[in-house]
Amino acid sequence: MVARFGPTLLFSVPTLYHKMLQAGVAAAFARSGVRHFISAGEALPPMVRQGWQQATGQTLISGYGTSETLCLMLYSDGDDGRFAATPLTEIRCPDPDDAATPRRIWIRSTTVALGYWRRPQAQAEGFSEGWFSPGDMFVPHADGRLEFTGRNDDMIKIAGQWVSTVWVEQALAAACGDSVQQIAAVSVTTADGLAALSVLGVAVSERAELARQRMAEGINALPKHRRPRWVHWLDALPMTPTGKVQRRSLRPLHEAALEDNCAEHHGRSVLQQDA
Known part of the structure; x- marks a missing residue:
């Protein structure tokens, strides 16, 4: 498609960029005349951003937008993954007492x-006098940029401290490097009724042992309240059909794996590690 139509901008999801890196075709796309590569739809893992830079010499820009905004409202082109507003976009960020507390933002x-249309409760929660607030959480920083921490239901309080599944996923993905294909974290409840984290990963087949080793090292390097159990x-x-991780299926997968006592689950090998 790129060779046939010659686009100068390429928008896709992190999963597709990761697959292009794995297939060794990223450099060919960069030589095809595409000026900018933009990733959106879900959080861009640092390993994919760095891998794209190394393979193509071009920055993989991470964008943030929703169906309600039509266009991307935020963008990130740095290694730290923090977002700034796109041109002509206004951002309003509530200022709670704790500056490190994730909060919803308002966009105009x-x-x-x-x-x-005919959703009064959602209208009242998400729209106000020309401003829109998506159900995603951000932490503002002194330089005015925003750190994405996931949706409201991606935030979990463990030992009295807020933890984002996005933080955990990105830290473990960086620790595992090229030994894993995918990592996803989900909040769960223990048998004692306490909040905890579970991680589901897909290892590169020929590097499975290395993936397990790096995962354990990555978990041990995390602050205790961020360590998955x-x-x-x-x-x-x-x-999903659009190439994003189907988040609503993660918790049932975790629960099924526990019920199976780490046995085969739907034909897939499931290993439980106590973190």
Whole structure:
């Protein structure tokens, strides 16, 4: 498609960029005349951003937007993954007492929707006088940029401290490097009723042992309240038709693996590690 139509901008999801790196075709795309590569749809893992830079010499830009905003409202082109507003976008960020507390942001732009059709509760929660607030959480920094921490339901309080599944996923993905294909974290409840984290990973087949070793090292390097209690290794993670991880399926996968006592789950080998 790129060779046939000659686009100068390429928008896709992190999974596709990762697959292009694995297939060794990233450099060919960079030589095809594409000026900018933009990733959106879910958090861009640092290993994919860095791998793309090494393979192509070009920055993989991470964008943030929603159906309600039509266009990307935030972008990140740095290694730290923090977002800045795109041109003509206004951002308003509530200022709670704890500056490190993730919070919802409000967005105003000419492309933002007027509201929801016949959904009064969602309208009241998400729209106000021309501003729109998505259900995603961010931590503001002194330089005015925003750190994405996931949706409201991706945040979990462990030992009195907020933990983002996005933080955990990115830290473990960086620790595992090229030994893993995918990593996803999900909040779960223990038998004692306490909040905990579970990680589901897909190892590169010929590097499975290395993936387990690096995962254990990565977990031990995390602050104690961010350490997942379980790690389940699967052959694949559930994906949506648009190439994103199907988040709603992660918790049932974790629960099924526990019920199976780490046995085969739907034909996939599942390993539980106590972190």
